[in-house]
Each structure stands twice: as structure tokens, then as C-alpha cells.
Amino acid sequence: MSFVLSVLALLLHAALLIGVAPLAGGLVGIVRARLGGRAGAGLMQPWRDLARLLRKQPVVAEQASFVTSGAPVVVLAATMAAGLLVPSFALGMAGGSAADLLVVAGLLATARVGLALAAMDAGSGMGGLGASRTMLVGVLAEPGLLLVVLVFVGLAGSSDLEVSAGVLREGGGRSVSIGLAAAAMLPLALVANARMPVQDQAGGGEPAMAQAAMMLEYSGWHLAAIEFAGSVRLLIWIGLLGALFSPQLLAGAGSGPFVWVLAIIGWGLRVVVACVALGGFEMLVVRVRPARVPHFIGAALLLGVLAVIFLFVGAAGA
Amino acid sequence: MSGAYPPLGVPAHDVAQLLAGAVMVLSVFLLFQTRIAAMIRNLSWQAAGLAGAVFWLAWARGEREFVVIGLVVLAAKAWGLPMLLRRLVGVWPDDGDGETIGGIATAMTGGGLVVLAALVVLAATGGMAWGVREALAIALSVLLPGLWTMLARRRTLSRLVGFVCAQNGCFLAVLAAGDASAMLGLALVELGVVAGALLGVAVFVAGRVPWGWR
Numbered sequence: 275m276s277f278v279l280s281v282l283a284l285l286l287h288a289a290l291l292i293g294v295a296p297l298a299g300g301l302v303g304i305v306r307a308r309l310g311g312r313a314g315a316g317l318m319q320p321w322r323d324l325a326r327l328l329r330k331q332p333v334v335a336e337q338a339s340f341v342t343s344g345a346p347v348v349v350l351a352a353t354m355a356a357g358l359l360v361p362s363f364a365l366g367m368a369g370g371s372a373a374d375l376l377v378v379a380g381l382l383a384t385a386r387v388g389l390a391l392a393a394m395d396a397g398s399g400m401g402g403l404g405a406s407r408t409m410l411v412g413v414l415a416e417p418g419l420l421l422v423v424l425v426f427v428g429l430a431g432s433s434d435l436e437v438s439a440g441v442l443r444e445g446g447g448r449s450v451s452i453g454l455a456a457a458a459m460l461p462l463a464l465v466a467n468a469r470m471p472v473q474d475q476a477g478g479g480e481p482a483m484a485q486a487a488m489m490l491e492y493s494g495w496h497l498a499a500i501e502f503a504g505s506v507r508l509l510i511w512i513g514l515l516g517a518l519f520s521p522q523l524l525a526g527a528g529s530g531p532f533v534w535v536l537a538i539i540g541w542g543l544r545v546v547v548a549c550v551a552l553g554g555f556e557m558l559v560v561r562v563r564p565a566r567v568p569h570f571i572g573a574a575l576l577l578g579v580l581a582v583i584f585l586f587v588g589a590a591g592a
Numbered sequence: 593m594s595g596a597y598p599p600l601g602v603p604a605h606d607v608a609q610l611l612a613g614a615v616m617v618l619s620v621f622l623l624f625q626t627r628i629a630a631m632i633r634n635l636s637w638q639a640a641g642l643a644g645a646v647f648w649l650a651w652a653r654g655e656r657e658f659v660v661i662g663l664v665v666l667a668a669k670a671w672g673l674p675m676l677l678r679r680l681v682g683v684w685p686d687d688g689d690g691e692t693i694g695g696i697a698t699a700m701t702g703g704g705l706v707v708l709a710a711l712v713v714l715a716a717t718g719g720m721a722w723g724v725r726e727a728l729a730i731a732l733s734v735l736l737p738g739l740w741t742m743l744a745r746r747r748t749l750s751r752l753v754g755f756v757c758a759q760n761g762c763f764l765a766v767l768a769a770g771d772a773s774a775m776l777g778l779a780l781v782e783l784g785v786v787a788g789a790l791l792g793v794a795v796f797v798a799g800r801v802p803w804g805w806r
Contacts, residue, residue, distance in 0.1 A: 433665040449606035450726060457617065569624075572696030577622065579703045584613070587710045587724060587729050 297318035297503035305553025332494030338454025345392030346499035353503040356381035360513040363537040366527025374433040393488035421578030439521035454581035461574040463511040470556040611645035620702035639669030682701040727768035735761025
């Protein structure tokens with residue numbers, strides 16, 4: 275892919291990410307509402323909410339430090355940086371050489387830590403509770419993610435997302451290891467996006483809102499930035515799952531705009547399917563108690579361990 | 593490093609291995625369960641995965657015997673046996689719940705058993721093709737958690753579930769060998785043994801006879 279095409283692909287990817295991210299959240303909301311027997315707020319509601327928040331002045335607690343004001347910027351910047359690294363429709367985008375799985379995980383962790391610090395900064399009880407729960411979940415989930423990364427390092431010889439996707443596109447994978455890694459990634463994606471059965475986005479009760487509790491102190495464009503980052507994070511995970519487990523649907527490095535159009539349609543379908551599946555899943559399951567959350571994440575960790583074991587079984591047998 | 597791995601592109605092999613992998617995951621998650629209803633549901637899905645693998649191989653290899661075997665597994669292990677076990681729970685509810693082990697720590701022992709299975713298979717099957725070695729490792733990884741369930745659980749019905757899980761591991765091993773006549777024979781023998789065990793539990797332990805079930 276020439277430099278101009280790679281930059282064009284990146285710009286198109288960024289535009290899709292920014293334009294579609296709130297719509298994905300809206301689609302999940304519609305599915306949940308319809309399955310719950312309600313009409314729902316509409317696909318554009320998240321965009322309308324963001325526009326309303328952007329018109330409002332943020333209100334910050336008197337005793338809050340610069341951390342509270344700076345965190346929304348850090349959260350949005352880190353999440354957007356991660357989003358730009360995870361390919362949505364094409365490999366070989368400009369900056370693709372930095373698209374390492376560990377870098378993406380680190381950027382998402384940076385956003386999470388930034389929000390947790392801000393939640394504790396104002397000194398409110400709910401914020402601190404949400405921050406502590408979110409960090410606990412992160413501590414448990416990250417080893418699972420590292421095991422999945424290890425599987426791709428074993429398969430592709432690199433934790434680089436583009437290299438892994440390229441190797442798997444050419445059929446350089448092992449079905450059992452890949453299947454187990456995919457099974458491990460799904461609960462990790464739910465945990466990272468604060469979705470059911472770990473957290474209830476629609477719930478207002480104290481145990482349901484670890485993620486939402488960290489945003490209670492925010493208003494105005496601060497809140498808009500954090501909510502937008504949350505929407506982008508959902509698309510990042512959908513993109514990660516797509517790039518790692520169905521890389522054949524991505525346009526290869528060096529492909530032209532015609533192939534991009536097909537790949538963008540494919541990406542759109544993946545996002546729709548993922549959002550509908552997520553909305554349906556959230557209506558089917560009940561939220562687990564906070565004390566049971568480590569069990570849920572432990573299952574993902576176990577799947578990651580099994581994926582690594584069978585990677586080595588395959589390697590020894592090859 | 594990718595060159596060291598056999599490529600994908602043999603869908604028959606990949607899908608069958610994936611389904612066998614799903615059976616293995618369910619056998620490890622059997623250790624996770626503390627409620628008998630969840631264990632039976634797990635067993636039912638495990639048998640459905642096993643039947644799916646058999647049906648897939650029947651289609652991929654064009655062997656009609658495999659269809660019959662798959663139907664036997666689906667009807668008996670995925671539907672019939674779980675239904676009978678649920679009925680036993682109904683007449684003997686005190687035996688079902690209240691297992692003191694389970695949860696993620698116990699499931700992690702399943703991970704250890706899978707490591708053990710992989711090491712044993714790798715050491716013992718040096719000359720075999722990698723696909724067969726992987727399938728045998730999966731089969732042993734189903735067998736060992738089943739045996740562990742039989743050893744570690746207190747309740748009779750939980751142990752029976754572990755017994756059937758271990759049998760599924762044996763079945764997977766024969767499936768890896770690909771001998772249709774042995775598979776059909778094994779499936780029927782397994783069903784006979786399980787039926788005997790069920791009858792024994794019902795008559796001698798629960799003190800009820802099957803036709804008295806409501």
C-alpha cells in the first residue's frame with residue numbers, strides 16, 4: 275500500500291470510528307428495548323446526548339484537583355489512540371507498525387487508570403467504590419488478555435496486530451488454540467466494556483454501576499468525552515475480535531478503494547451483528563454478584579491457559 | 593515461526609477439532625459447577641458437541657456409520673441421559689446440591705489436568721501425526737476431569753455425571769482413531785454401563801424404581 279493510500283485508509287478508519295461509535299451504543303440500546311417490550315430511544319440518541327452535553331458547562335467539585343479536569347482528555351486521547359491502531363476494515367494503515375496488542379492493551383489500561391484516579395480525586399464515596407471495583411476487575415482480566423496475546427505471539431511470532439492478522443489470513447493458525455483464545459476474549463470484552471453479566475449499563479443500583487459510579491462527578495463536555503470514549507472502546511473490542519479471529523474479512527495491505535468498500539460493508543455487518551448479539555445477550559443473562567465476578571473472569575483466564583497449552587501441543591506435534 | 597505450524601485449510605479437520613475442543617472446555621467447566629442441575633446441563637451440551645463432531649466427520653469422510661453413531665450419541669447422551677438424571681434429582685433432591693467444591697479454584701485443577709494430559713500424550717505418541725496427537729490430548733483432557741469429578745465430589749449423582757464425562761473422553765479417543773465399528777460398539781457398551789449405573793442408583797441408593805417416577 276502506498277503511503278498516500280495508507281494515510282487515506284487511516285483517515286477513513288478514523289472517520290468511521292468517530293461516526294459509528296455512538297451509533298453502536300444506540301443499536302445495543304434499541305435491541306435491549308425491543309426485547310424488553312419498549313420502543314427504545316432511537317439509533318441517534320447517543321449522538322443527541324453528546325450534543326446536549328457538549329453545550330453544557332462542566333461543573334467540577336470545589337476540592338477536586340487538576341486530575342478531575344484532565345482525566346476526560348487523557349481517557350479520550352488514550353482510547354482514540356488505541357482505536358486508531360486497531361484496524362476496522364483494512365490492514366496496512368498508516369501507523370500500523372505501532373499496532374501492537376500490548377500497546378493497545380496498555381492504552382486502554384491508561385484510560386481506565388485515568389478515570390479511576392479522577393473518580394477518587396473528588397472524594398465521593400461512590401466514585402471511590404466504582405474505582406476500586408473497576409481496578410479489581412482490570413487486575414483480574416489483564417492476565418487473561420496477556421494469555422491471549424501469548425497465543426498470537428506463538429502463532430505469528432509477534433504481538434503485532436497487523437502481523438498476527440496477516441499470518442492468520444494466510445491460514446497459519448491452529449483451530450483449537452484459536453477457538454479457545456476467541457472463547458477467552460469474549461468474556462474479557464464484556465468485562466472491559468462494563469457489560470452484562472459483570473455490570474448493568476441500565477442499572478442504577480450501587481452494585482450495578484462500578485463504571486457508571488466513576489462518572490457521577492462529571493458533567494458537560496467532560497462527561498461527553500468519557501461517554502464517547504466508552505463508545506469507541508466497544509468498537510475497539512469488536513475490531514480486535516474481527517482482526518484476530520476473522521482477518522479474512524479485512525482488506526489486505528496494498529488493496530485499493532474498491533476492496534475497501536467491500537471490507538467496510540463487511541465491517542459494518544460485523545458491528546451490527548456484534549451489537550445485536552450483545553443486546554440480546556444482555557437481556558438473556560442476569561448480572562452476577564460482585565463477589566462472583568472473579569469467577570467469571572477466572573473462566574476466561576482458564577480458557578486462555580487452555581489455549582496456550584494446546585498451542586504448545588500443536589507446536590510439539592508439528 | 594508461523595511456518596512451523598500446519599496451515600488451516602482442511603475444514604474437516606479444523607471443525608472436528610474445534611468441536612472436540614468445545615467438549616474439552618465443557619469437561620473442565622464441569623469442575624466449576626456446584627449445582628447438579630448445572631452439571632447435567634453441562635453434560636448435555638458436552639454430548640451435543642460430541643455428536644456434532646461425529647456428524648461433521650460423517651459428512652467430511654462420507655461415512656454413513658458415523659451418522660448412526662451421532663444419532664445414538666445425540667439421542668442417548670444429549671437428551672435421554674440428562675432427562676433421566678433430572679428425574680433422579682426430582683425423586684432424590686437432597687443428593688443434588690450442596691457440593692462443597694467447585695468454583696474457579698477447582699476449575700483451575702482442571703487446567704492442571706489438561707497440562708498433565710498434554711504432557712502424557714506428547715511423551716507417549718511421538719511417531720503419530722500432529723492431528724491425532726492433538727485429538728488424543730483433547731480426549732485425555734476430557735477423561736481426566738471426569739475422573740477427577742468422580743473422585744472429588746461427595747454426591748452420588750455428581751459422581752455419575754463425572755463417570756459419563758470420563759466416558760465421553762474415551763469416546764473422543766476412539767473417534768480420533770477413526771474406527772467406526774469400535775465407536776458404535778463403544779457407544780452401545782457405554783450406554784449399557786450408564787443405564788446399569790442409573791438403575792443401581794435409583795433402586796439401591798434412592799430406594800425407588802424407575803417406573804415409580806413422577
